[in-house]
Amino acid sequence: MTIEKSSTLKPRPASDHAYVFGKLTTDHILEVDWDEKSGWAKPAIKPYRPFQMDPANSTLHYALECFEGLKAYPSHDNKTMGLFRPGENMQRMRNSFAALAFPDFDAAELQKCITKLVQVDADWMPWRPKHSLYIRPTGISMEDSLGVRPASKVKLFCILSPVGPYYPKGFVPVSVYCYTDYVRAWYKGSGNKKIGSNYGPTINPARTVSKKGYDQILWLLQDYVTEVGVMNCFVYWYNTKGEKELITCPLDGTILPGVTRDSILQIARSWGEFKVTEERFTIHDLVKASKENRVSQSFLIFL
Numbered sequence: 001m002t003i004e005k006s007s008t009l010k011p012r013p014a015s016d017h018a019y020v021f022g023k024l025t026t027d028h029i030l031e032v033d034w035d036e037k038s039g040w041a042k043p044a045i046k047p048y049r050p051f052q053m054d055p056a057n058s059t060l061h062y063a064l065e066c067f068e069g070l071k072a073y074p075s076h077d078n079k080t081m082g083l084f085r086p087g088e089n090m091q092r093m094r095n096s097f098a099a100l101a102f103p104d105f106d107a108a109e110l111q112k113c114i115t116k117l118v119q120v121d122a123d124w125m126p127w128r129p130k131h132s133l134y135i136r137p138t139g140i141s142m143e144d145s146l147g148v149r150p151a152s153k154v155k156l157f158c159i160l161s162p163v164g165p166y167y168p169k170g171f172v173p174v175s176v177y178c179y180t181d182y183v184r185a186w187y188k189g190s191g192n193k194k195i196g197s198n199y200g201p202t203i204n205p206a207r208t209v210s211k212k213g214y215d216q217i218l219w220l221l222q223d224y225v226t227e228v229g230v231m232n233c234f235v236y237w238y239n240t241k242g243e244k245e246l247i248t249c250p251l252d253g254t255i256l257p258g259v260t261r262d263s264i265l266q267i268a269r270s271w272g273e274f275k276v277t278e279e280r281f282t283i284h285d286l287v288k289a290s291k292e293n294r295v296s297q298s299f300l301i302f303l
């Protein structure tokens with residue numbers, strides 16, 4: 001890989017800066033270009049700068065775009081930092097690439113490149129409780145053509161953003177609205193991929209429920225509880241057999257296979273203290289359980 005360090009560094013946020021998710025970006029960007037003829041070019045870390053894009057670029061017209069989201073966290077002694085299960089995000093990005101007819105890549109190599117980028121911009125880590133460095137790998141088409149066809153040029157890039165807690169108020173309940181005028185994902189669709197086209201159309205429904213005074217949309221699919229906003233969700237209840245159970249929607253192609261979701265399932269199963277289930281349940285099951293005082297907790301996960 002090549003590394004070109006920026007000669008004009010951005011001003012650093014003050015030590016008490018109130019980070020708003022995704023507002024600040026660091027000094028460098030990782031870029032790896034692919035084209036049909038020559039394949040993947042050498043990865044490059046460069047000074048952060050805007051892209052030049054042809055107005056006919058097919059990302060802009062057909063959402064030929066995918067992304068990932070993960071974090072570098074400070075260690076307990078604030079001396080080092082570590083990425084949380086990055087290999088999972090690399091694999092998931094390969095799946096998104098495949099869904100967009102983008103070329104495959106070596107997950108381990110991308111992870112190495114991203115680790116290098118984090119090292120180059122390590123001094124952007126806020127080193128404050130509940131703060132971290134958000135990592136946003138992204139894939140876009142660089143085909144300058146209005147044709148609806150596989151991209152002959154692709155850019156894989158990664159940017160970093162120092163972030164604070166997503167919910168600054170801390171561990172407080174969120175109100176959710178079962179919005180049924182819009183369906184987030186359907187069977188055999190692409191709801192299990194982190195591709196831009198899954199997110200743009202949810203912004204207006206989210207605004208509608210926000211105007212009604214709710215924090216998030218609870219996405220139902222034929223009355224089945226799937227996700228909340230961009231979060232996987234869990235219910236910890238006494239099921240109808242009276243067993244203690246942690247339940248979440250299965251990976252049926254309609255929900256995003258969250259790394260956090262998987263981590264929670266693995267940890268809960270390792271405890272062996274209660275039943276851990278990946279099965280469909282409806283909003284009616286949940287309301288009934290709630291009325292019968294069988295729901296202990298329900299939670300959404302967002303790292």
Ligand SMILES: *Cc1c(COP(=O)(O)O)cnc(C)c1O
Pocket residue numbers: 069194227229230231232256257258259260261303
């Ligand atoms: C990214 C995302 C999640 C969470 O995934 P993690 O890997 O746990 O960060 C859940 N749902 C949706 C719709 C997402 O886009």
